[in-house]
Amino acid sequence: MVRRCMRVRAGVLLALTLAVVVAGCGGGDDHSGYVKALNKAQTELASRFTALQSRITPTSDAAQDSKTLLAYEAAVTTTVGDLRAVDPPAGLAPLHRRFVAEVTAYGAALRKARGELSRDDPRAILAAQGRLRSAVAATGRQLNATIQAINRKLEG
Numbered sequence: 001m002v003r004r005c006m007r008v009r010a011g012v013l014l015a016l017t018l019a020v021v022v023a024g025c026g027g028g029d030d031h032s033g034y035v036k037a038l039n040k041a042q043t044e045l046a047s048r049f050t051a052l053q054s055r056i057t058p059t060s061d062a063a064q065d066s067k068t069l070l071a072y073e074a075a076v077t078t079t080v081g082d083l084r085a086v087d088p089p090a091g092l093a094p095l096h097r098r099f100v101a102e103v104t105a106y107g108a109a110l111r112k113a114r115g116e117l118s119r120d121d122p123r124a125i126l127a128a129q130g131r132l133r134s135a136v137a138a139t140g141r142q143l144n145a146t147i148q149a150i151n152r153k154l155e156g
Helices: 002-025 029-053 062-084 093-117 122-155
Strands: none
Touching: 029 062, 062 093, 093 122
């Protein structure tokens, strides 16, 4: 049960963080294409996470849990691809690359957790959950800092 809650929290955190990027990007028409592209990536990720949450049940076994975490990883990978395809406005390329790298790191944290959560040792599982929670929190802080920097650039 704890594993399922961690997957949901991790997925929702990333989707909400991307939503904050889009909400914070406001600004004029010069940046509307960039904002639309980020919005599209966020919407699609949130949709995939919503669909995945329906797979989380109290009766799922370790193999099903691993498959669900793999699907979360795939959703993040797709979003990273979508974000890489975005052409940021002039002056935002370094920040956009940093943002993409941070989302990519989130996928790596999910991948690592999937491997660790497949163990049979309850202590190892709890430790892995703690590491995933820490990685998600660190990613959230990094994304928020990047979002603020993007917003400052967009606001000029």
